[in-house]
Amino acid sequence: MDPASLGIGVVSAVLQTYTAVTSAYDVYLSVRDFPSTYRELRTAFMVERYRLEQWGDQMLSGVQQKTVREPEHNMAMWKLFQAVFDAMWAAFQESNKTLEDYGHIVGVPESGDMSGQLAAKQSMQLSVTSPKKRSILGLAKTIKFVLRDKKKMEALVRELCHWNDSLDKMTSRLEQESARRRLRVRFSTGDVDELQLLQAAAALLRHQDLEKMASARTVIEKGYSNETPSQPPDGRIAQSDATVHSAESDFRLEMNQLDWHGLPFMTDQSRATATYRGEGIIVDWRLCRDDTWRRQNPKAFRQRTENLTRVLNSDLKALDVAVLHCIGYLDQSSTVTGYAFKAPPGVTPGQKPITLNQLLTKPSMKSSDVPDLGDRFELAKVLANTVFEILNIGWLHKNIRESSWPKEAVEDDNDLTPAEPKNVLFWPKKGTRDEWDLSKPYLVGFDISRPNQPGEMSEKPLADTDDDIYRHPNYRAAHSHPFLPSFDIYSLGIMLFEIGTWRNVGYQGAHRPSRPNLETHKSDPHFIEKVVMNGPVMDLKRHMGAKYRDAVMACLGGEFDAIWGSERTFGSREGRLQYFQAEVQRKVVDAIAVCSA
Numbered sequence: 001m002d003p004a005s006l007g008i009g010v011v012s013a014v015l016q017t018y019t020a021v022t023s024a025y026d027v028y029l030s031v032r033d034f035p036s037t038y039r040e041l042r043t044a045f046m047v048e049r050y051r052l053e054q055w056g057d058q059m060l061s062g063v064q065q066k067t068v069r070e071p072e073h074n075m076a077m078w079k080l081f082q083a084v085f086d087a088m089w090a091a092f093q094e095s096n097k098t099l100e101d102y103g104h105i106v107g108v109p110e111s112g113d114m115s116g117q118l119a120a121k122q123s124m125q126l127s128v129t130s131p132k133k134r135s136i137l138g139l140a141k142t143i144k145f146v147l148r149d150k151k152k153m154e155a156l157v158r159e160l161c162h163w164n165d166s167l168d169k170m171t172s173r174l175e176q177e178s179a180r181r182r183l184r185v186r187f188s189t190g191d192v193d194e195l196q197l198l199q200a201a202a203a204l205l206r207h208q209d210l211e212k213m214a215s216a217r218t219v220i221e222k223g224y225s226n227e228t229p230s231q232p233p234d235g236r237i238a239q240s241d242a243t244v245h246s247a248e249s250d251f252r253l254e255m256n257q258l259d260w261h262g263l264p265f266m267t268d269q270s271r272a273t274a275t276y277r278g279e280g281i282i283v284d285w286r287l288c289r290d291d292t293w294r295r296q297n298p299k300a301f302r303q304r305t306e307n308l309t310r311v312l313n314s315d316l317k318a319l320d321v322a323v324l325h326c327i328g329y330l331d332q333s334s335t336v337t338g339y340a341f342k343a344p345p346g347v348t349p350g351q352k353p354i355t356l357n358q359l360l361t362k363p364s365m366k367s368s369d370v371p372d373l374g375d376r377f378e379l380a381k382v383l384a385n386t387v388f389e390i391l392n393i394g395w396l397h398k399n400i401r402e403s404s405w406p407k408e409a410v411e412d413d414n415d416l417t418p419a420e421p422k423n424v425l426f427w428p429k430k431g432t433r434d435e436w437d438l439s440k441p442y443l444v445g446f447d448i449s450r451p452n453q454p455g456e457m458s459e460k461p462l463a464d465t466d467d468d469i470y471r472h473p474n475y476r477a478a479h480s481h482p483f484l485p486s487f488d489i490y491s492l493g494i495m496l497f498e499i500g501t502w503r504n505v506g507y508q509g510a511h512r513p514s515r516p517n518l519e520t521h522k523s524d525p526h527f528i529e530k531v532v533m534n535g536p537v538m539d540l541k542r543h544m545g546a547k548y549r550d551a552v553m554a555c556l557g558g559e560f561d562a563i564w565g566s567e568r569t570f571g572s573r574e575g576r577l578q579y580f581q582a583e584v585q586r587k588v589v590d591a592i593a594v595c596s597a
Contacts, residue, residue, distance in 0.1 A: 223307030374597035401470035493555020
């Protein structure tokens with residue numbers, strides 16, 4: 001047999017066995033009367049079925065023709081695929097055989113037309129391996145009995161997970177990371193019951209990222225239901241109707257519990273450092289300049305403060321989310337609230353961070369101060385993934401910015417203290433004093449953030465020319481559009497532009513003669529569209545490459561807004577959000593992830 005014919009035969013056998021395995025999954029998932037105590041196992045099968053499907057979409061569609069053309073180079077890979085699929089099929093068959101040995105077969109599930117399963121059976125019989133393969137229809141006859149033995153179900157789905165892990169390891173690290181993001185998007189939902197099932201299933205299968213995503217979103221969804229038990233149409237909550245979480249004291253801190261480094265700052269958007277139980281703490285103070293919503297909804301505001309603290313107190317490391325660990329909140333007065341965060345591990349108590357804005361606007365900037373291309377790519381990747389994952393757990397940041405240069409910047413390079421702190425922080429690398437670790441940024445500034453729920457309200461920022469540059473044009477005016485997830489992506493796009501050019505988007509510094517000047521009409525809501533999109537953004541190809549430039553243009557060009565304004569039917573608001581997240585992942589997060597120096 002010539003090599004080409006042999007290649008075609010092996011590929012055909014792999015595809016047939018793959019079809020048989022996916023059909024076996026479908027038989028298990030076709031059972032309608034899963035016992036209530038087994039529902040997390042059905043979710044586990046759904047997770048592993050989706051993992052296999054997306055792996056197949058990626059690997060079995062694109063490489064088939066190449067394998068046929070070059071069988072001698074790819075035969076080992078296809079034989080490895082065959083071995084894994086045979087092992088999966090054997091796992092299903094072993095479960096079936098064990099149950100048949102008990103002699104207790106109780107009928108088929110209510111699955112309707114079995115023609116698709118019979119077709120899969122016929123395809124499976126063409127495979128060249130695995131003796132004594134049993135039919136899918138025979139497998140279906142024992143499904144209800146399978147459900148009586150939870151341990152056997154758990155063992156089966158764990159084994160299938162193991163083989164899916166093996167398939168994933170045949171792909172690159174970047175492909176694996178992208179697949180995990182798609183998995184988290186697919187199973188993110190606002191349904192608390194489904195989230196709890198997902199959390200249990202993910203714990204069973206040791207999918208830590210999926211478990212943490214489900215846990216964080218459960219906190220948000222439960223908090224939202226507590227926050228708005230009887231919300232009127234205009235989004236206001238009567239004080240008598242709002243409820244406060246019974247465990248509020250778990251996160252409430254008193255001012256005298258912290259050992260402050262100097263006087264705590266309690267003015268608008270100020271930041272202070274302290275020590276708490278021997279650890280370095282940074283406090284973001286939140287002074288509400290327009291406290292109308294807070295005064296009208298005091299208990300709802302308190303509940304939201306508690307809920308946000310709970311979310312940021314969660315362990316989000318598995319999601320690669322660059323946020324600090326929140327230990328609690330403080331009330332300095334009725335209008336001033338502070339969120340207390342642990343400093344990163346290894347930071348000396350009292351050691352102050354630097355902001356991205358300070359790095360971008362450093363006085364007497366020299367070419368040597370511009371980070372290497374690889375460092376800027378890594379910074380962009382971390383921030384893009386962080387914003388993406390925050391949206392995926394059902395939260396809106398609403399304040400992603402590194403606004404204008406310090407109004408009173410000090411010329412001493414060792415003391416760049418801005419008049420207002422910004423929202424991306426860095427600490428020095430271990431063992432250094434001022435060598436900032438750009439690979440570990442931390443996003444803060446959650447002061448006006450809220451759950452991504454229809455009708456939800458929170459304070460809107462007052463108009464400020466420097467800050468407004470980072471805000472979507474539809475979210476600047478006094479009567480602006482309700483905040484949408486695409487508005488956070490727009491703000492992210494501006495920060496990605498700044499990282500790529502290593503300049504503040506609104507800065508007009510004399511020490512940047514080699515950079516093109518931007519016009520000064522920063523108060524124009526369409527400043528970015530008129531000035532940045534019509535020129536400077538195109539320079540990103542020269543600085544960062546075409547993929548990076550295209551990702552920034554996707555953020556700023558309005559295409560993600562169109563998803564929320566589209567009349568296209570998505571089935572539900574959750575379906576629209578999943579489509580939005582999938583597009584953001586494809587055009588921004590994954591696109592930047594592959595950039596390298």
